[in-house]
Each structure stands twice: as structure tokens, then as C-alpha cells.
Amino acid sequence: MNFDDSTEVLATVQASVGRRAMGIGCLGLLGFLLIYMGFMRAPALHWQVFLIVVGAGSLWVAGAMRRATASKLELTPLVLRDADGTVIAQVDQITGIDRGFFAFKPSNGFLLKLSEGDSRRWRPGLWWRMGRRVGVGGMTPGSQTKFMADVLAAMLAQKDPQD
Numbered sequence: 001m002n003f004d005d006s007t008e009v010l011a012t013v014q015a016s017v018g019r020r021a022m023g024i025g026c027l028g029l030l031g032f033l034l035i036y037m038g039f040m041r042a043p044a045l046h047w048q049v050f051l052i053v054v055g056a057g058s059l060w061v062a063g064a065m066r067r068a069t070a071s072k073l074e075l076t077p078l079v080l081r082d083a084d085g086t087v088i089a090q091v092d093q094i095t096g097i098d099r100g101f102f103a104f105k106p107s108n109g110f111l112l113k114l115s116e117g118d119s120r121r122w123r124p125g126l127w128w129r130m131g132r133r134v135g136v137g138g139m140t141p142g143s144q145t146k147f148m149a150d151v152l153a154a155m156l157a158q159k160d161p162q163d
Contacts, residue, residue, distance in 0.1 A: 007076055011148040015069035015125055015139040023125055023139055024066050031058030061124060068123035069139050075148055077155075080112075080134075088127060089114055089134050097153055099146075109137015110149040 034055030038048045071083045080088045089112055096113040098105065105111040106128070117131040125139035137145050 009074045009076055011075040011144075011151045012072050013126075013136065013140050013144045013148050014072035016141050019139040020066075020069045020125070024062050024069075027058050027062035027065065031055045031062060034058060065124040065139075069125045071123070071126065073127060073136065073148070075151060080136075080152075082123065082127075086121070088121075088129060088136075089118075091152075091155060092159075094152065094156060097149055097156065099149055104133075104135075106135045106137035106140075108140055108142040109135060109145045111135050112152070 032055070034051045036055075038051030038055060073088070074081055074083060075091075077091065079090055080094075082088060093114045093116050094112050095115050098111040098113065103111050112134040114132045114134065118129060120128075120130050122128045127137075128135045136148070
């Protein structure tokens with residue numbers, strides 16, 4: 001595919017408001033309840049510490065999810081990036097897309113296979129990267145992730161016509 005502008009945004013994926021509120025609310029409520037139980041009803045000291053640590057962890061993940069899902073993903077002819085500028089994957093490094101039922105992918109999302117690995121990153125509810133695998137999805141609408149995966153698949157098919 002030939003693109004006139006290499007910075008043109010071909011597809012975007014953004015967390016839906018309802019899923020975002022439900023996910024952050026449930027994690028926050030879980031954190032507060034665990035901390036409350038740790039202070040009010042813990043049967044022993046080690047259980048009290050466990051409940052408070054897990055509750056604090058839930059609150060931390062809820063905060064990270066709130067910050068991550070406020071952003072969106074953008075696909076350009078050259079890169080898949082977060083709206084804050086973080087490059088998730090170079091399009092020329094993508095070797096495959098897995099949208100199958102049994103794929104280890106986020107909910108309503110897809111899995112990218114890359115030719116080169118990169119550092120581990122995680123934006124809860126939006127995307128994650130572990131080595132040569134990138135998962136996109138989570139709190140995102142299936143229609144947006146399906147469109148982005150279809151555009152990526154078309155770009156890959158154009159790149160490798162022998163497949």
C-alpha cells in the first residue's frame with residue numbers, strides 16, 4: 001500500500017466509557033473492601049497484612065488502568081502507537097496477527113507477532129507487550145479492534161503477496 005502521508009492515522013482504538021467505568025470501579029471497590037476487611041476483621045496478623053497489601057495493589061492497578069484507558073491507540077502506515085507517543089510496534093516488524101478464539105489475547109482484541117522483541121510494557125485495559133508479542137484490546141469495543149486488525153492484515157498482505 002502506498003500512503004501519501006506517513007503520519008496519517010488509519011485506525012484508532014479507544015476504551016469505551018462503560019467498560020472503563022465498570023473496570024476501574026470494580027477494582028477500586030475491591031481494593032477498598034480488602035483494606036477495610038484487613039483493618040476490621042482479619043483473623044491473624046499475617047492475614048491482615050495480606051489483605052492490606054492485596055487491597056493496595058488493587059487500588060494501584062485501578063489507578064494505572066484509569067491513566068492508561070484515558071489514552072487511545074493510533075495506527076499509522078509506519079507504527080502502532082499510543083496517543084502519548086509511545087511506539088508499541090513498527091508496522092514493518094509485524095509478522096502476523098492472531099484473532100482466533102483460542103489465542104492468548106485481550107478481550108475484544110488481537111495479538112500481534114513481531115520479528116524483533118522489545119521491553120515489557122503494560123497499559124491495563126488497552127495493550128501489553130511481552131517480548132515479540134503485543135496484545136491489543138481489553139476495555140476496547142470489538143468493532144474498533146476488528147477494524148484495526150483488518151487494516152493491519154491488509155497492510156501485511158500487501159507487504160507479502162506470496163502468502
